[in-house]
Amino acid sequence: MFVFAHAFLGALIGLGFWHLSHDRRALPLCIVSAILPDLLDKPLALLFPGILGAGRTIGHTLFFFGIAMVLGFLLWRYRHTLLGVACACAIFSHQILDEMWNGPAAWYYPLMGPFPNELHPDYVMYSFWREVSTLSEWVFAYALVVVIAAWYLGLPRHRQVFPAERGITPARFIAFLLLAVTGIVLLIAGTGFIAASCFAPTYAPVTGVMAGLLALGGAAILLPRNGVSPFSGN
Numbered sequence: 001m002f003v004f005a006h007a008f009l010g011a012l013i014g015l016g017f018w019h020l021s022h023d024r025r026a027l028p029l030c031i032v033s034a035i036l037p038d039l040l041d042k043p044l045a046l047l048f049p050g051i052l053g054a055g056r057t058i059g060h061t062l063f064f065f066g067i068a069m070v071l072g073f074l075l076w077r078y079r080h081t082l083l084g085v086a087c088a089c090a091i092f093s094h095q096i097l098d099e100m101w102n103g104p105a106a107w108y109y110p111l112m113g114p115f116p117n118e119l120h121p122d123y124v125m126y127s128f129w130r131e132v133s134t135l136s137e138w139v140f141a142y143a144l145v146v147v148i149a150a151w152y153l154g155l156p157r158h159r160q161v162f163p164a165e166r167g168i169t170p171a172r173f174i175a176f177l178l179l180a181v182t183g184i185v186l187l188i189a190g191t192g193f194i195a196a197s198c199f200a201p202t203y204a205p206v207t208g209v210m211a212g213l214l215a216l217g218g219a220a221i222l223l224p225r226n227g228v229s230p231f232s233g234n
Contacts, residue, residue, distance in 0.1 A: 010034025186212030
């Protein structure tokens with residue numbers, strides 16, 4: 001899946017851990033962690049095309065997630081913070097959205113031998129054009145900006161100037177509407193085993209279903225509960 005879909009799921013995970021741990025740092029840290037596998041592996045694919053050219057290598061392994069989770073539990077045990085566990089969960093979410101079970105040699109590395117080597121021609125432009133031509137990425141990007149803005153304006157130093165919103169702002173309503181429409185279209189295409197839709201023409205059916213569920217989940221979370229914003233408090 002593409003970068004803004006990963007980042008948006010990281011934001012939702014961070015939002016959950018923020019309310020669980022009462023630590024606002026969970027949201028930005030989870031966003032970064034959700035795209036960390038690509039931030040690590042894509043440059044490695046360019047630097048070492050003969051060894052790590054697949055683009056889904058070290059950061060996409062269960063071994064990498066396991067290390068992150070162990071460090072997260074150590075932080076929880078000795079520093080009494082869930083931030084490490086939150087970051088590990090965001091890393092794992094990236095692997096799930098990338099359907100890493102379809103690449104067992106990489107996901108279970110080193111149990112099944114070396115990483116596969118699949119370097120696409122014109123790697124950077126190939127990936128870039130696939131992402132910018134995918135409408136769902138623009139929807140996830142806009143929704144991500146809305147979530148980050150709500151998080152930022154809700155920080156303690158901004159509360160007196162920007163009180164925590166209790167309704168739904170126009171920006172959040174637009175994000176909700178776009179996510180809802182995107183989610184419905186992707187779910188219909190995915191569950192109908194149609195490999196393409198207008199919102200994500202390069203997604204396989206399973207990927208489309210996951211992206212659709214992500215969009216609908218984001219739409220649901222953006223709505224206030226009993227008039228209280230999910231970005232208020234804490």
